Each structure stands twice: as structure tokens, then as C-alpha cells.
Amino acid sequence: xxxxxxxxxxxxxxxxxxxxxxxxxxxxxxxxxxxxxxxxxxxxxxxxxxxxxxxxxxxxxxxxxxxxxxxxxxxxxxxxxxxxxxxxxxxxxxxxxxxxxxxxxxxxxxxxxxxxxxxxxxxxxxxxxxxxxxxxxxxxxxxxxxxxxxxxxxxxxxxxxxxxxxxxxxxxxxxxxxxxxxxxxxxxxxxxxxxxxxxxxxxxxxxxxxxxxxxxxxxxxxxxxxxxxxxxxxxxxxxxxxxxxxxxxxxxxxxxxxxxxxxxxxxxxxxxxxxxxxxxxxxxxxxxxxx
Numbered sequence: 001x002x003x004x005x006x007x008x009x010x011x012x013x014x015x016x017x018x019x020x021x022x023x024x025x026x027x028x029x030x031x032x033x034x035x036x037x038x039x040x041x042x043x044x045x046x047x048x049x050x051x052x053x054x055x056x057x058x059x060x061x062x063x064x065x066x067x068x069x070x071x072x073x074x075x076x077x078x079x080x081x082x083x084x085x086x087x088x089x090x091x092x093x094x095x096x097x098x099x100x101x102x103x104x105x106x107x108x109x110x111x112x113x114x115x116x117x118x119x120x121x122x123x124x125x126x127x128x129x130x131x132x133x134x135x136x137x138x139x140x141x142x143x144x145x146x147x148x149x150x151x152x153x154x155x156x157x158x159x160x161x162x163x164x165x166x167x168x169x170x171x172x173x174x175x176x177x178x179x180x181x182x183x184x185x186x187x188x189x190x191x192x193x194x195x196x197x198x199x200x201x202x203x204x205x206x207x208x209x210x211x212x213x214x215x216x217x218x219x220x221x222x223x224x225x226x227x228x229x230x231x232x233x234x235x236x237x238x239x240x241x242x243x244x245x246x247x248x249x250x251x252x253x254x255x256x257x258x259x260x261x262x263x264x265x266x267x268x269x270x271x272x273x274x275x276x277x278x279x280x281x282x283x284x285x286x287x288x289x290x291x
Contacts, residue, residue, distance in 0.1 A: 013125075017087055031106075171263075175188045225280075
């Protein structure tokens with residue numbers, strides 16, 4: 001066992017930290033009454049481990065704290081978060097990894113009321129396989145509520161995403177795409193979307209209800225710095241399947257071209273706007289680990 005609890009089996013490794021110290025992934029548990037389990041009351045972040053170093057850690061921690069603020073509970077102190085992250089990242093090593101920070105509101109009653117317990121903190125590292133090859137996506141009939149209590153929150157209440165993604169998988173797609181309640185393109189279950197129309201690169205604005213993705217923000221900054229900015233603008237959902245090109249961005253996808261939307265092949269897969277974005281992302285990643 002290293003700085004974090006670890007186990008290896010079947011070629012996959014896990015390093016784990018729960019509530020103040022390392023834990024054995026084979027036996028670790030949280031309380032049966034934890035509100036993260038019973039009602040999905042918590043927030044999380046997924047961070048790429050690049051050569052054992054968490055990529056864009058400060059931005060992820062900032063967003064985690066913002067999610068907790070919107071959920072109206074206090075997360076562990078930043079120093080405690082950093083201590084757990086450093087222990088788990090240090091125990092992981094140099095292989096590509098996925099570091100996940102999960103914070104819940106701790107034990108609570110069997111209902112929506114909270115019980116006043118201290119938060120539960122779980123930090124884990126597991127293997128990461130990037131999804132970078134062109135992929136098909138499916139637009140689902142469910143909508144994101146851009147005015148809902150969880151708009152912009154990276155919440156552990158993920159059942160809606162699970163159902164949507166399962167529907168997409170059944171159609172041979174790797175991602176499900178949501179519109180919002182006013183009929184604009186919003187986001188995927190775990191990704192932001194960029195589209196190319198008439199030579200212009202566009203991504204839905206945060207007002208659409210989409211998550212303020214870290215990869216999304218970094219890419220927008222990188223494109224602007226390169227003199228080829230993308231626009232943040234609403235895209236009517238009925239126009240979405242007929243765009244010229246499109247791609248997904250996230251921690252686990254980087255810049256992933258979209259080949260098909262709802263069974264229709266896009267005219268350009270790895271089109272010029274996608275290639276421009278991929279080049280800007282590659283240049284950014286060649287820089288500091290915490291941009």
C-alpha cells in the first residue's frame with residue numbers, strides 16, 4: 001500500500017482515499033445512510049492524471065467548490081482536498097489515469113432533508129482510456145432544464161445521464177445529446193459540444209444550462225489565443241443534425257470528432273474546424289499541467 005490505498009487485479013489498478021486517509025479498494029465502504037448514496041446529494045470532478053500529475057487541478061477544484069455552493073453545502077477545506085489528491089496521485093504512478101473527487105453531504109435521514117453530518121470525501125485513481133476516434137451520437141428526447149436547481153452543477157445525481165447514455169448505446173452511439181427546455185442544443189451526458197456551420201465554430205453558451213466544462217473553457221481560451229476564436233451562441237436543436245462538422249470535448253475525450261448524428265453521417269468528420277481545435281488543444285497541453 002502506498003500513500004493511498006491500492007489494489008491491482010485484472011490489469012487495472014485503483015488508488016483510494018476516504019475521509020482522511022488511504023483505504024483498501026477491496027473493502028472500503030461508506031455509511032448506508034450517506035446522502036450521496038440514498039438521494040445523490042453530492043458533487044464530483046473527474047481529472048486526467050498526466051504523468052502522475054492532475055491536469056488543470058485548480059480549475060477542477062474551483063468548479064467542485066462552486067458545485068457545492070450551488071448545492072448549498074460546504075465542501076472539505078481546500079487544504080484537505082489537496083492533501084487527498086496529492087496522496088492518491090502520488091500513489092498512482094505515471095500511467096494515464098482518471099482521478100475522481102467525490103464529495104457528499106454525509107449521513108442523512110431517508111429523505112431529502114439533510115442531517116448535519118460532516119461531508120464524505122472520496123478520492124480515487126483508476127486507469128483512463130481516452131475516447132478520441134470519431135464517434136456517433138444520438139439526440140435524446142429528454143431535456144436539460146436551464147433554469148433548474150442543478151443547472152451547471154456537476155452533481156452525483158446522474159441517473160438521467162445513465163438512462164440517456166443507455167439509450168444511445170442501444171443505437172450504437174457513444175454519447176447522448178440533450179436539448180434544453182427552449183429547444184436549443186445543450187450538452188452530452190459527460191461532454192460539451194462544438195459545431196461547425198458555414199465556417200464558424202460555435203458552442204452552446206453557459207446560459208443554455210450546459211456544464212461549465214473545464215476542457216470547454218480551456219479550449220475556448222486556446223482558440224482565442226491562437227487568433228481563431230469560437231463563438232458561444234445558441235444552436236436550435238432542429239439545426240443540430242445538419243451541421244457541417246462537430247466534436248465533443250471532455251476530460252476523457254479531449255477533442256473527439258463526431259462522425260454521425262442520429263444515424264446521419266456529417267459532411268465533414270475531422271473537418272477543418274475540428275482540426276483547428278485539436279491543434280489548439282495539443283498546443284495548450286504542451287504547456288503547464290495547471291493552466
